[in-house]
Structures are given as C-alpha cells and as structure tokens.
Amino acid sequence: MRQKVLVTGGMGFIGSNFVRYMLKHHPDTDIIVLDKLTYAGNPANLADLEGEFRFVKGDVADPVVVDALVKECDGIVHFAAETHVDRSIDYAGDFVRTDVYGTFVLLEAARKHGVDRFVHISTDEVYGEAVGRPSLETDELAPKSPYAASKAGADRLAFSYHATYGIPAVISRCANNYGPYQYPEKLIPLFVTNALEGKKLPVYGHGRNVRDWIHVDDHCSAVDAMLQDDGHAGETFNVSAGEERSVLEIADIILRTLGLGDDLIEHVADRPGHVMRHAVDAAKLRKTYGWRPSHDFEESMRRTVQWYVEHPEWWGPIRSGEFRDYYEKQYMLAD
Numbered sequence: 001m002r003q004k005v006l007v008t009g010g011m012g013f014i015g016s017n018f019v020r021y022m023l024k025h026h027p028d029t030d031i032i033v034l035d036k037l038t039y040a041g042n043p044a045n046l047a048d049l050e051g052e053f054r055f056v057k058g059d060v061a062d063p064v065v066v067d068a069l070v071k072e073c074d075g076i077v078h079f080a081a082e083t084h085v086d087r088s089i090d091y092a093g094d095f096v097r098t099d100v101y102g103t104f105v106l107l108e109a110a111r112k113h114g115v116d117r118f119v120h121i122s123t124d125e126v127y128g129e130a131v132g133r134p135s136l137e138t139d140e141l142a143p144k145s146p147y148a149a150s151k152a153g154a155d156r157l158a159f160s161y162h163a164t165y166g167i168p169a170v171i172s173r174c175a176n177n178y179g180p181y182q183y184p185e186k187l188i189p190l191f192v193t194n195a196l197e198g199k200k201l202p203v204y205g206h207g208r209n210v211r212d213w214i215h216v217d218d219h220c221s222a223v224d225a226m227l228q229d230d231g232h233a234g235e236t237f238n239v240s241a242g243e244e245r246s247v248l249e250i251a252d253i254i255l256r257t258l259g260l261g262d263d264l265i266e267h268v269a270d271r272p273g274h275v276m277r278h279a280v281d282a283a284k285l286r287k288t289y290g291w292r293p294s295h296d297f298e299e300s301m302r303r304t305v306q307w308y309v310e311h312p313e314w315w316g317p318i319r320s321g322e323f324r325d326y327y328e329k330q331y332m333l334a335d
Contacts, residue, residue: 009080205270
C-alpha cells in the first residue's frame with residue numbers, strides 16, 4: 001500500500017533535502033510539498049525532480065489549504081518555519097505566526113483527519129545554553145531568542161496534541177545542519193559564498209561560540225526512522241552527530257578548503273542573547289532506532305564547500321536584492 005506524506009516547508013534547506021531522501025529511499029511514497037515560498041523557500045532546490053512529487057504553494061497558517069492537504073495524507077513531516085535567529089530579533093511576530101500558529105493549524109487538521117504519524121521538526125535551540133554536557137531530552141527548555149521561543153512553543157504544542165487528543169506526534173530536536181541548498185544567510189554558506197566573492201567573513205564577537213554540527217542527510221535519515229515507526233508517540237528525540245565546532249573553527253575549515261587565509265575573517269559586534277554553546281545528546285535516538293550518522297565531518301564539510309564552489313548558478317541569484325539589503329544592515333559591512 002502506497003503511503004502519502006505531506007512535507008511542509010519542503011522547498012527550504014532541510015525540507016528539500018528530505019524530499020530528495022524520501023524519493024531515493026522510499027520511491028513507493030507519494031510526496032506532497034507545501035511551501036509558502038518565502039525568501040528561503042526556493043523552487044530551484046528541487047527543480048531537477050519536477051514531476052516526482054506534487055507541489056502546493058501555500059501558507060501552513062492557512063486552515064483552508066492545510067485541511068485539504070492533510071485530509072489526503074497518511075503522515076506529516078513538519079519543517080515549515082521561520083528559522084533564522086538573527087531575523088527573529090527584529091521580526092519576532094513573523095516567527096510566532098508561522099512557527100506557533102502554523103503548527104497549531106497543522107495539528108488541528110491532523111486531529112480532525114486522524115493522520116497515522118506527525119513528525120514535528122523542532123531544534124536544539126529550545127534548550128538554550130548547553131552547560132557542562134550536551135542537552136538531554138529531559139532538560140528544561142530555556143530558549144534565548146524569539147526564534148528559539150517560537151520553536152519551543154510549537155514543540156510543546158505538538159506534545160500537547162498527543163497528550164490531549166492522541167495525535168501520534170513525535171518530536172525531533174536536531175543540532176545545526178549543513179549541506180547543499182542552504183540559504184546563504186546561515187553561517188556555512190554565508191562564509192563560503194563570501195569567501196568565493198573575496199568578501200569578509202563576519203564573525204560575531206570573539207567567535208568561540210560552539211555549535212553541534214550534523215550533515216543534513218544524517219538528519220533526514222533520523223527523521224525517516226521516526227516517520228516509519230508506529231510507536232514512541234509523544235516522545236522527543238535529540239538528533240546529533242556529536243561534532244562540536246566553534247565559529248572560528250568552521251571559518252578555518254572553509255578557508256583552508258578554498259586555499260585562502262584568515263585575513264578574510266572580520267569580527268563584528270555580537271548579537272543579543274548569543275548562546276555560547278548548543279549541543280545535544282542523541283543516545284536515546286541511537287538506542288531506540290539503531291540510528292548512526294554516516295558522514296565524516298571533515299570530509300563532508302569539504303564536499304559541502306565544494307558544492308557551493310560548483311553551483312554559483314544556485315546561490316548567485318540569491319545574493320542580491322533582499323539578501324543584499326539584509327546582509328548590509330545585519331553586519332554593517334559594505335561590499
């Protein structure tokens with residue numbers, strides 16, 4: 001029996017990589033992609049797979065659009081969200097509307113139509129600082145940005161719909177992703193594309209802030225494990241490859257890969273509420289599903305850098321217009 005899965009935010013970075021993953025590993029699954037096509041939702045991310053999935057342009061916060069699609073589906077994987085911490089500082093309301101209210105709309109439709117599985121994509125940002133050890137699923141949530149708070153609200157809303165209505169929801173809290181098709185406001189593609197254009201790499205503050213990194217395909221395989229399972233509803237799983245690196249270490253890998261020097265690094269004013277360390281413990285995920293990351297960090301980082309080197313036709317058009325205006329305002333750096 002064929003399965004039909006709704007992937008919200010499927011034209012974004014992680015969502016589009018998940019669609020690719022599903023089409024490769026589960027060709028018997030019908031995929032519907034719902035995406036509003038905001039600045040970070042890019043049809044070019046899946047242009048080469050046109051015809052292999054169904055695309056609907058629409059807002060996850062629109063009950064009419066969402067209800068009609070959920071009615072057709074067996075499962076939902078909910079990626080759709082405003083995701084950039086920096087933007088949330090200036091536009092918190094957009095994050096609350098999409099991340100919290102949009103999740104509510106989707107959960108209501110799932111409750112009404114009785115979906116078999118609802119995988120909610122949360123984030124390690126909900127924990128706030130990881131002090132002393134990587135965060136566990138049982139740790140308190142202490143989000144430090146409007147983005148993190150909106151994701152924490154959506155995360156707990158998904159759990160509440162399991163507890164109250166029996167929605168078979170499972171929650172993923174993943175570390176920082178990297179890989180192809182990532183919008184260049186995020187750290188790695190920003191640094192790579194800046195370096196390729198001979199521009200400075202803007203490092204907030206001292207640059208020793210640490211993040212836990214995972215290749216997007218490894219995240220996708222973890223989400224797939226949760227989607228295919230029919231147990232563990234209401235549970236939360238951290239997703240991590242255990243690769244902690246500082247911003248300066250990431251910059252160093254990128255510059256070495258490109259054969260460039262650290263004179264391109266430029267320290268800029270730190271952002272408000274900047275978390276010193278995000279890291280999560282994925283032992284529960286490993287034990288429950290036998291999941292393991294398959295990407296070596298150093299090698300997959302080099303391949304990621306090379307992908308941006310080889311695909312200027314993808315990122316070149318993005319780095320103009322809205323992106324250019326945002327970049328100059330955010331980092332106070334001229335081209």
